[in-house]
Amino acid sequence: MKGWHTHKDAVDRLLESYRRIAPSDRIRLAKKTSNLFRPRQSSDSPGLDVSGLDGVIAIDIEARTADVQGMCTYERLVDETLSHGLIPYVVPQLRTITLGGAVTGLGIESTSFRNGLPHESVLEMDILTGSGEIVTATPDGEHADLFDAFPNSYGSLGYATRLRIRLEKVPDFVALRHVQVVDAAAAVRAIKLIAETGEWRGERVDGLDGTAFSPDGIYLTLARFTDVEQPVSDFTGQQIFYRSIAERETDALTMHDYLWRWDTDWFWCSGAFGAQNRWVRRIWPRRLRRSDVYHRLVGLDEKIGLSRLLDRIKKVPGRERVIQDVEVPIGRLPEFLEWFDAEVGMRPVWLCPLRTTRAWPVYPLATGETYVNVGFWGTVEVPAGSPTGAVNRRIEDFVHDLGGHKSLYSEAFYDQKTFDQMYGGEVLAAVRRRYDPEGRLSTLYEKAVRNS
Known part of the structure; x- marks a missing residue:
């Protein structure tokens, strides 16, 4: 574990890196890896140094809580907590998702039908704001407005340096x-x-x-x-x-x-790399059968264009990436799946029920109601000359019509008015005015739709 002294040193380095960023530059993380599936604009800005904020600070076994740095992966977090017979209330499916990322970007897993989403077991957070301050946000303290708006804000309100979370006792x-x-x-x-x-x-x-x-x-x-x-x-x-x-x-x-x-087969997506072929699997090292390896292979393919070359050889007219997680009210699930089969035709799809324990303004699901997260990840053939994101736009519209929402880790195409209505635009604007009056951070719309 990191310990409090080591954590303080890492926060000091973070603040020093903030001060080195020119006032005219946007604040962003100097982070090489990501679980996002949307493009991001490159920047010459040095970015925030979060290199020392990737571990567990302390675990209180009796209270069943942990103080965790924002860039700590769930893989590292679980290694620490499970040695005490404890786990976070919700452990997202992929090892390299960070705790801060899951809280600000809405992770989910099989315990979500009883424990909600990762941010719902957070007791307090230290957050670096756009104005360069570290504030401690709690549900009922001075910074409760930031605590409430932080989930689903994707860094548009700041970055969590420390989170205190509840832990659940589990058997072997x-x-x-x-x-x-x-x-x-x-x-x-x-x-x-x-x-x-x-x-x-x-x-x-x-x-x-x-x-x-x-x-x-x-x-x-x-x-x-x-x-x-x-x-x-x-x-x-x-x-x-x-x-x-x-x-x-x-x-x-x-x-x-x-x-x-x-994680081992990135749900079923490892098949795209041959990793499910029994002969390939025998020589593919176990340590490299994991989601972050496949994610890097996707990035490599985007650079060298092997898939595009194969499509040309096969005379595929066009292809669109459809990588989404959407939440629909449980009663509308049959309607969504029927529409999805007719309009998209991608199987398997993942189903994960969830219930939120309280209202969260930037991802406003009805408290106590059951939703089903539907996850689908792949590509579909489209006619030549199809508009960018045509299939994804249809999914967005239909999910909206059903009273659902979509996660923002992947591409989004909403107009700003619709986006603000769906994702707490007024609340986000008010919180940004208080904690980022100079607009040093990109807005949620800029991040999720404009990819800036």
Whole structure:
């Protein structure tokens, strides 16, 4: 662990790097890696030095809390907390997502149906504001306005240097049950029952997500945390987790492997790199079977253009990247999936129920209502000369019509008026006036839509 003295030194370096940025330059992170899937403009500005803000400061085992630096990855965080039999309330699916990134950018996972989103277990945050101050924001303190608006602000209100979060006591094993349902309407009924009771047929459910392979091939994966020692599967080797869902009714994993079950094959996206081919998999080192490696391969392909070359050879007229997570009210899930099959035609898709515990103005979901996050990641063929983002724009419009929202880690195409209505534009503007009066940080619209 870092310790408080080391943390203070890192914050001092951060503040010094802020002072070195010219007043006319935008404030941004000097960060080489990212889990974002939208382009960002390059800058000659040196950026904020966050190199020392990547660890756990302290863990209070009795209080079940942890003080964590903003750039600490969940991989590192879980390594520290799990040694004490504790985990964060919500652990996003990919190892290299940072705690600060998940809080300001809305992470999600299978415990979200009972624990909400990562920011809902935050007790307090130290935030570097656009004006260069470090303020401590809490739900009911002097800076409660910043605390409330920070989730989903994607750095437009500042950057978290320290977060104190609640931790959950967990056992060593997770028992899984993959339940097939006949269609989306049946999935809705099952999710509603589990969200309301926390049980399925008399058995406690601690984690809940789903995989929709086809309209009648939908599986809900129910996780029960348990102390019962039992044989466990290993999906870091030749086996592939998402394929196992339709192949076996029950399974078991260690808690560690359950948390990272999706990371090894980046859900199912590793297949694009041949990593699911049994011959390739045998020679692909385990340490390189992880989401950040695949993410770098995507970036490399964008630079060298191999996919574009293959498309020309195959005479593909055009291709659009469709990488999105959207939240729709649970009752509208069948309608969305039917439309999605007809208009986009991408399967599998990931289903992750969530319920928020309170109102958050920049991502205004109804408190206590169940939503389903639908995740889909890939590309689709489009006619030659199609407008930029045509498929993504249709998805945005339909999700909006259903009363849902989309996460902003990927490309967005909203006009500013619609965007401000959906993502708390008035609240963001008021908070920016207080904490960034000179406009040193890009606005949320500039970041999410204009990619600045």
